[in-house]
Amino acid sequence: MASLKVLVIGGGIAGPAVTYWLSRIGAHVTLIERAADIRASGQQVDLRGQGVPLMKKMGMEAAVRAVSVHEPGMQLIDRSGRTKAFFPVAESGSGKQGFTSEFEIMRGDLVKILYSLTENNTNVRHLFDTTIKSFTQDDESNPNGKVHVSFQDGHEEDFDLVIGADGTGSRTRKLMLGEDAPDPRKSMGGYIGYYSVPSNPGDSDRGTFCHLTGARIIGTRKDIPELTRVYMMFRGKRPALDEALLSGDQAEVKKTLAELYQGGGWECDRFMDALQHAPEANDLYITPIQEVHIPKGQWSKGRVALLGDAAHCHTAGGYGCAWGLVGAYVLAGEIASLLKKDASSTTAAVVQGAKNYEEKFRPIATSMHGGYEWFEDLLAPKTSIGIWCLHTFAKVASYMKLGEMSGLDSTTSKWQLPNYPELD
Secondary structure (H helix, E strand, O other), X not given: OOOOEEEEEOOOOHHHHHHHHHHOOOOEEEEEEOOOOXXXXXXXXXXXXXXXXXXXXXXXXXXXXHOOOOOOEEEEEOOOOOEEEEEEOOOOOOOOEOOOOOEEEEHHHHHHHHHHOOOOOOXXXXXXXXXXXXXXXXXXXXXXXXXXXXXXXXXEEEEOEEEEOOOOOOHHHHHHHOOOOOOOEEEXXXXXXXXXXXXXXXXXXXXXXXXEOOOEEEXXXXXXXXXXXXXXXXXXXXXXXXXXXXXXXXXXXXXXXXXXXXXXXXXXXXXXXXXXXXXXXHHOEEEEEEEEOOOOOOOEEOOEEEOOHHHHOEOOOOOHHHHHHHHHHHHHHHHHHHHHHOOOOHHHHHHHHHHHHHHHHHHHHOOOOOOXXXXXXXXXXXXXXXXXXXXXHHHHHHHOOOOOEOOOOHHHHHOOOOOOHHHO
């Protein structure tokens, strides 16, 4: 099998995952990350659906279990802190997935595990504080053509394949599609944010969420005794917040968020005070809820391909980490299969492999795009009567164990993970 020279842009979940798979076929991979070190920050994420068997296939299960967050389940509470419904974690080994996954893990821990898979591989370079400036590529008629990459530090280098795994706001995507291409990000009419606060003895180890009028939700999760992680989700237009986010003034962002929740009941006042004054809350992250809608057939262009959120983001959809891992496997597998059949043209394998990856994986990765706004509105009621209805339904759903599911729709749950012997 011909040896590829690959550049992977983005050190989150998908980037290190595709680096691992490509290194298994002898590719020489450079993984770059614009941050100065591994971005081991972020809050609690989960592995579910087809991401679970793939995680095991990557040999990560023991490492993931060693740092898993042992959350017993998810509860809905009212403004007085009373439990209205509880959804326990699905029984281990049952194959079912609830609101709390069997494999809950802090994002930073997952990133570290993924990096560890290739940190001693002599074919892999991990470069930090590194970004690209631009790239061009040879015509596809050239069987051994390259992508010519200019880096921000001034040096240039050629690659057989460039993979953009640089998130929702992907610069690689913009360069690939062209500066005049429309922004593929679509707002879903809401925001999600999280930060840390010092724990109180009474803070629950359950995932706990409280609905407030005005389509606002505030919740907590706990992964370590000394900190409680606070989550904020809310729908609707928030011009003041948009202005604060655009300014980049973190103090103003915190002030605006605090005004949204102050006086909301439960622990809102405590959490908003900590948001503005506790140093632990400096890990605040807030983002609009978005989807990435790229026209069909444009996940790749020649020898440049998009992966993970850069290709198909659905913010807070529950499958982001799983699809980051699965997409990496499918992209590497499709290219490896073609190289195995004919190693005479790296261009043909890379170009067609990237197209095959989109054809095979796009229907799954985007199956939950659009059409679910009504469902999200139901999950974030605007009125007190709406919250009462949600709690009533949730109580019935909990009793009937409707929270246990293998996927969020039939397309997702029935899809079988492809098998690529070339990657074994």
